[in-house]
Amino acid sequence: MMDYQLLEALHAIVNEGGFERAANKLFITQSAISRRIQSLELLLGEPVLIRSKPPKPTGKGIRLLNHFQQVLQLEMELNIDSLADTAASAMPITIRLATNRDSLATWLPEALSILNGLDQQQVKFELLVDDQSVVLNKMKSGEVMTCISSEPNAINGGKVSYLGMLRYRAVASPAFLSKYKVNVAQDLVKCPCLIFDENDNLQHQFLADVVKSDTDFVHLLPCPEGFKQALIAGVGYGMLPELQCVDALAENKLIILGDEYSIDVPLYWHYWQSEAPQLKALRTQALTVSSLRLFQPDK
Template identity: 35%
Template sequence: MLDYDALRCFHEVLRYGGFEKGAQALNLTQSAVSQKIKRLEQSVGGPVMVRTKPLRATPLGKELLAHIQKVSVLEEALNIQSGLEASAAPISVAVNNDVLATWFSQVMAAFSDKRANPIHIVNADQTQTRDILQQGRVMACISQTGTPVTGGQSIRLGTMRYQLYASPRFIERYLHKEISPQSVMSTPGLLYDEYDVTLLTDYQRECLNIAPSFTTCHWYPSSHGFVKMALDGVVWALLPTLQVKQEVNEGDLVPLFPHKELGVPLFWHWTTLESAALADLTKAVKNIAKAQLK
């Protein structure tokens, strides 16, 4: 039989990124937490984490993490049904940067009006979030892939729209008001990280009808900084139209190709659990997405 106290220790150590912080969260000594995890590894017949910086779960550890997350949610539901006092179990969700930078805070606000459950967000590209859900690291995610994972459900939320933007200063400096796909791609651009290449590739192929090119792009992994780099005239950037409405209205950013817009479908995936909290989070996601992703 699994040692659930040890499992919770393992979960908190990984969640907080170290034994010391995990022990503090559990109100235990670091030594006690370490011993519990060692006993857990002995009982399951293998290591549950790779003790590097940062700590990483082994494949076995990932299975155990998925299990303890589901158990926590189910325990909360059972306690509520039986009339016992229950602590609000955290709900882990994988969400991409652009959604976090635009409308997911509204989801958090709507959910918090009904529930006290903490939301633990794993930040990942929309091409990667479904895999994180499939691995059992989270209970729900926003993905650009619609096919549900095994034991889960999905629903289409709408379309996130992107355009290529630059500041008037950038246009004057680099483009001399002569804007074409070829001239723009020869000037400094911006990528968030290696996964952002896919989005820019799709835009270049589908909207500009040119071969992908990234040789002039800076890498800048910050959602706020991404917009700031464009505003400061350093680069052009492919940005969600939702994120820069005010900057465009005030003339601080200009769409370089106003009629060339890339649409990325977004889907909400969630594991099939008897959890009222997860159901309320799903409802909040649907309602906010319906209002934002028109």
Template identity: 35%
Template sequence: MNLEHLKALVAVIDEGTFEAAADLLRVTPSAVSQRIKALEASVGQVLVRRRLPCTATDAGALLLRMARQVQVLEAETSAALGSSGPARAHLPVAVNADSLATWLVPVLHQAAAWEDSVLDLHVEDQGYSSQLLREGEVMGAVTSDPVPVSGCRVELLGSMRYVPVATPGLRRSFSGSGRVDWAAMPVLKFNTKDNLQQQLLTAKSLPQFPPTHTVPSSQGFFAAVKAGLGWGMIPELQLTDELASGALVLLEDNVHQDVALYWQAWTLDSERLKRLTAAVRRAAQDRLLPGDALEANGPSRAGYTRQK
């Protein structure tokens, strides 16, 4: 498992094509192809699916994960030996859109001062991000999966609280006798995997589901709610003064959803990874609800998942 061959594998998967990988490594596409073939010959298995974009096979995912770990350790070793210039290690991380837009922002501020690292953020559904760990795509992930991926540590970060909100005008338009007409009032969803709003509506045993708009952006989703396009479950962390000012109103009092978030990361003895984990942990402690709040709320969160 030649180091240059492993670097070629990472480049091909990250860049998507042999040509782009060659540009990144400053070699010819033929050289990249030869390195991948040599690596496949050494392990006796196909590692890369030759398609657009190129993807790793199951065997390739195993080597991809090792290759990324080797790159991090190589950078740290070079720095410890005092090599010229900063040895920047790539830190691929999976995070859901709501977290990136809210409580995780302080981590970005801290990472701006890390001259030895480069963050590669993968915005993925929190229910899917742990799969990226299994495939070797990332070294850490904010996930809703409490079961540790093989070779990873897991810790509970806390929970994000979501509340159902809408503009006052939208609520007035679809309210009668002081009650909201849930079957008629338009609703938003983040994507096809976002069932948080649907779960709330299902619990009301409606005769039909209302018109549903799709807005696949955390900031755009919030903007659409404020524009009156529909109602949605919004993280309390995004509601800075909208409720106090009356720009948005709660559709039901004492109704919320707490989504548990976990941090999973490789069990790799890396100072850069330890620093990243510490930064994520501090940010979560400052902004998320503590872990004991999850147990206290218990059934209030059952069956609700915001896949964004």
């Protein structure tokens, strides 16, 4: 039978980004956590960690982390704790959730508040943020318990619930349009464009759909609120969630481009089949909030 303290050590090292921080989290020495990893690798006959900075799981390590997340949820569901002899078990339950940045900047915080009122063990959140097109990789690798993604298909051992569409608008400030003499959408091709990161293709999709062109003149700005403020300041134009720019549109700080053009990005809540009560409550609240805040094509 697998010793889950060994998997707990692997989980802590990957999540904390190193042996020393993982040892501190588990209230053990660094040599003790190293021995646990050595024991795990000896048991399996192959490495579970790539000794890089930070350490990364091998293929086998990813499968073990994936399994460990499901075990943690099953224990939460059954109200047991196989790691009860560790000091860390006295800490609040940690829910690790991976999400796209724009959900976190708009509707998701309202859903997260549900657990504050539940009469049960304390809960704390650890949120990992990435683009909606790639964030599911964090659940596949066993880093998180649940995930918000644009991928409609459930991963092995998981389930998926549809949340709704996050609608994006192409916007720019009046000052930007005046400065670059933008009168029609085609004038945007040579203007500076804002993107969040290398996975953000919404602006390129807007140009391809509306102008039948693309641009290499981009500013990289990986901060949701900073992205919005840069648009208002006239640094560039870009795609912003409609939920995030309603106030700026009403105050004429931003103007919609491309004849009311929009991109609707579908979002899905991914979770393991062995779903703990706390996570079920969170998912139920997320579905309620998203049904009110996100665009629902069938309504």
